[in-house]
Amino acid sequence: MSDSTSIGIVTPQVAHFSKLLTLKSGEVLPEYDIVYETYGTLNAEKSNAVMICHALSGNHHAAGFHSENDKHPGWWDNLIGPGKPLDTNRFFVIALNNLGGCHGSSGPATINPAKQKPWGATFPLLTVEDWVDSQARLADHLGIEQLAAVVGGSLGGMQALQWTLSYPDRIQHALLIASAPNLTAQNMAFNEVARQAIITDPEFYGGDYYEHGVVPRRGLRIARMLGHITYLSDDAMGAKFGRKLREGEIKYSFDVEFEMESYLRYQGDKFAAEFDANTYLRMTRALDYYDPALEYNGNLAAALARAKAKFLVISFTSDWRFSPARSREIVQALLDNKRSVSYAEVTAAHGHDAFLMPDPHYHNILRAYFRKIKIKGE
Amino acid sequence: MSNSQPNFVEAAKKRRDFALIAKWIGAGAKVLDLGCGDGALLGYLRDTLEVRGYGVEKDDANWLASMQNNIDVIQMDLEAGLSGFDDKSFDVVILSQTLQAVQNTEGIIQEMLRVGREAIVTFPNFGYWPLRSQLIAGQMPVSENLPYQWYDTPNVHLCTIKDFDEFCEKHNIRVKERFVLTNGHPISFMPNLLGSLAMYRLQQSE
Numbered sequence: 001m002s003d004s005t006s007i008g009i010v011t012p013q014v015a016h017f018s019k020l021l022t023l024k025s026g027e028v029l030p031e032y033d034i035v036y037e038t039y040g041t042l043n044a045e046k047s048n049a050v051m052i053c054h055a056l057s058g059n060h061h062a063a064g065f066h067s068e069n070d071k072h073p074g075w076w077d078n079l080i081g082p083g084k085p086l087d088t089n090r091f092f093v094i095a096l097n098n099l100g101g102c103h104g105s106s107g108p109a110t111i112n113p114a115k116q117k118p119w120g121a122t123f124p125l126l127t128v129e130d131w132v133d134s135q136a137r138l139a140d141h142l143g144i145e146q147l148a149a150v151v152g153g154s155l156g157g158m159q160a161l162q163w164t165l166s167y168p169d170r171i172q173h174a175l176l177i178a179s180a181p182n183l184t185a186q187n188m189a190f191n192e193v194a195r196q197a198i199i200t201d202p203e204f205y206g207g208d209y210y211e212h213g214v215v216p217r218r219g220l221r222i223a224r225m226l227g228h229i230t231y232l233s234d235d236a237m238g239a240k241f242g243r244k245l246r247e248g249e250i251k252y253s254f255d256v257e258f259e260m261e262s263y264l265r266y267q268g269d270k271f272a273a274e275f276d277a278n279t280y281l282r283m284t285r286a287l288d289y290y291d292p293a294l295e296y297n298g299n300l301a302a303a304l305a306r307a308k309a310k311f312l313v314i315s316f317t318s319d320w321r322f323s324p325a326r327s328r329e330i331v332q333a334l335l336d337n338k339r340s341v342s343y344a345e346v347t348a349a350h351g352h353d354a355f356l357m358p359d360p361h362y363h364n365i366l367r368a369y370f371r372k373i374k375i376k377g378e
Numbered sequence: 379m380s381n382s383q384p385n386f387v388e389a390a391k392k393r394r395d396f397a398l399i400a401k402w403i404g405a406g407a408k409v410l411d412l413g414c415g416d417g418a419l420l421g422y423l424r425d426t427l428e429v430r431g432y433g434v435e436k437d438d439a440n441w442l443a444s445m446q447n448n449i450d451v452i453q454m455d456l457e458a459g460l461s462g463f464d465d466k467s468f469d470v471v472i473l474s475q476t477l478q479a480v481q482n483t484e485g486i487i488q489e490m491l492r493v494g495r496e497a498i499v500t501f502p503n504f505g506y507w508p509l510r511s512q513l514i515a516g517q518m519p520v521s522e523n524l525p526y527q528w529y530d531t532p533n534v535h536l537c538t539i540k541d542f543d544e545f546c547e548k549h550n551i552r553v554k555e556r557f558v559l560t561n562g563h564p565i566s567f568m569p570n571l572l573g574s575l576a577m578y579r580l581q582q583s584e
Contacts, residue, residue, distance in 0.1 A: 331452060332462050338408060338430050342445050343452045347438075361438055368446050 005081045006073065007039045007064030007088060012104060015141045021099075021134060027124040031113065034138050035104030036060050036096035039080055040088030042142070045377035049144045050086060050370075051135060052076065052095040053152035053159035056227070056283045057275060059103035062095035063088075078358040085367035090375065091148065099134050100126045100282040108278030109210060121207030125282055128155075128290040132162045136170065148373055149173035153355035154322060155283065158290045161330065164307035165292055173373055174309045175366070178319055178355040180326035181300050181333070182291040187321060190230055191284035194223035198277045207278050220277045221268035228267050233318035233351035300329060301336035310340040312369050314362070316354040317347050342369075384447055386421030394562035395575055396422045399472065399498055402555065402579045403427060407469035410494065412456055412486070413476035415440050417449030424449075457482050460489040468494045475523070475575075477501040478533040484549065487580075491551065497580040503558070505538030505570040523574060539570040542578065555579040 014035050021029045037060050042049060052062050054075075063080035065073055080086045080093055097105040100123065108123040115122075139147060150171050152160040157179025163171045183191075198204060201219030205212050232240075241260040256262045296302040311334055315327035324345050334341040346362045348354035354362070390396040396419055403409060405427045411420050414433025423429045433451040435441045444451040457480065471494030473486070478501055480486050490497040502523035509519035518528040526533065537545070539558065546553050558565040558573030565573040 328454075328462055335432060335452075336464070336467065340450050341432075341452075342450050343454075344441060344445075345453045361442075364442060365445070368442060372446070372448065 005083045006077070007081050009067065009070075010037050010039065010061075010064035010074075011066075012037050012060055014104065015138060017134075017137055017141075019137075021130070021137075023124055023130045024127040025125055029099070029106070029124065032099060032106035032134070033104070033110070034096055034099065034106075034134060036094060036138060037062065037064070037074075038142075039063050039093040039095075040091050042092040042144070043375070043377060045375075046142075046144050047146065047148060047376035048090065048378070049092045049094060049139070049142070049147050050149045050151060051139070051147050051163075052080070052093060053131075053135070053150060053156035054095070054098065055152070055154035055156045056287070057271070057280075058156065059101060060095050060097040060105075061103070063093070076356065078356075079363070079366065085363045086151070086370055087367075090378075091370070094138070094142065096135065096138055098126070098131045098283075100279055100286075102276035102279040107276065108207065108282070109276045118208075118210040120210055120278065123278065123282070125285055127286055128158045128162050129166060131159055131286070132166045135159070135163070136167055139170070146170050146172065148375060149175060149370070151175040151177070152179070153177040154179055154352065155287050155290075157322075158287070162290075162292065164309040164311075165304070168306050168308040171309045173312070173369075174307075175312045175314075175369065176327070176330060177314045178316055178322045178327075178352055179313075179330070180322050181293060181330050183287055184326075188288045190226060190321075191288055194226055195281050195284055197222040197226070198281060201277075204277065207281075209277070215272075216277045217272045220275065220280060221265075221272040223277075223280060224271040224275075225264040225268040228264060230321045231352040233320065233349060235318060236350050236353075239349065300333040304330075304333045304339070305337050307334070307337070307339060311342070312365075313341060313343045314355075314365065315343075315345050316350070316352070316362075317345060318349050319352045319354060321352045384421065386418060386425050386447075389418060390422040392562075393418075393422070394559055395474070395500055395577060398557050398559070398577055399423070399474070399500070400426055402496070402498055403429060403470050406430070408467075409470045409472065410434060410463075410468045411472045411474065412490070413473065413479075414444055414449065414451060417444035417447040417451065419472070419474055420444075420449050421447055456480060456486055459485060460493050463489075463493045465492055466495055470494055470496050470498060472498045474498070474500050475502065478524075478536050481534060483535050487545075487549070487551070491580065491582040495581075496554070498578065499542075499580060500575060500577040501537065501542070503539050503570065503573050503576045504536040505540060506560070506574045507571050510571075521574070539573060539576045542576065546578070546580065550583045552581045552583045553578055554581050 018031045061074040062076045063074040082089050097103040100107045108119045112119045150160040150163045157176040160174045164174045198219035201216035203214040204216040244259040292303040293300040313327050315324035331343040407429045409429045409431040412434045414435050420431040436455045441453050471490040512519040557577040558569035560574040
């Protein structure tokens, strides 16, 4: 905690919105809460704000600690802080928990004010577009007309891209990391297996498990184990676990025998104890549905024609779930529109997880890019 | 903060080839520079002609230098071709003093002419007399344009002006214009012997 590049202790805040939000599905959220954290200081011109969009299992706690005894900093703490690549001495950083989440923003596990019981299965399905609309309202709430940048990895990158389409005049820079312009059939297939694991858990109760005092822990655990396989590369798993046996010899059982199994079970158990299954279902669906080119007959260049922001697109060589080829599609569509775009393909062994790692070259790229961003009034 | 811009126009005063490349490019053109290094050429073209320029660079350090110089730069390996780039999606594709270091020479030139309406290729002329004389003296040539020793050179496809003319003819490539320079001065007499840097403006033959 004495680390001078740490934000230190941060306190989440809640913004309540009483103006209804019409969703892409046609459903309406009459009112909702968004929980968020901010790091750094908003300047007088309100021109130095950077929004962080989280991925599938992320939340508003991107940096710093929640208490003196907190052992674990926020999920992107290696990026955000005083003197870090996203330097909070210069920028005002906003991180939020998306609607439908399970860390304080309105979601399936929160109380539906109209019914005075948890939303459960009745909480609407959200899209990337809906999230961006709600993020724009959070910016309004903070008095920010234009964001200096929106940053996101994976599903977060999709939100950063959508910002440039939904609010082209409200975003100066979009940083799209380990992302894609839509999911491939194979990528969606992993999501479907994850959802089936949850939905077929006997304790799912059609999504209304809160009323039964249980959670579909087994399903969520398997969903997360599957996810973890896809976030790592074959090489990274090989280097980390290989065929290492936990107790040095084969036991001819279905208990944990290989180190890899121990890792997956640990990750699955940990996640199932703290994450909400209904949120997981909705996050994966938002991933599946996102496809800005759909209404342009699959022509991504036509879909991105209205973007005005400058772009930085980053992919990782060993990421097979959001492969470099998918990032290059975004870059190509931006080139076709003569947009300002730089693209880095970072050599990294960690697969999709690489976007959260403090690889020196990756962080040098982000540091250099943020330094280049001109803040009005600076 | 380091928002200060390098002065590409000032720095390019020593680079006569940059000024000549600029003569072949229209104001506001969409330009792709393959192997853009630190982005000096694109920076110069942007600041003098307001071109919409993009660099292509494989090397991490060069990529970062270009990005820091406010150049839009795409990280990819030229040797894999320019797949993903549509036909004629750029006005000009440039390969500036990089030809000698590429493996798949034929493939890259063909890709340049596919993606660009025009291509500009510049390379150190291996027929330049000081290089010939070094070879006659029994050693691999080393010069300002070719500063490497035989054992550490990235150059794999060195050629002379005569070679490249033949290459264009054989591959049915139209040479729209050619400049030859030595120490920044134009050479028209015996260019393959007296010229140090060759510059070609190319187009696909109809």
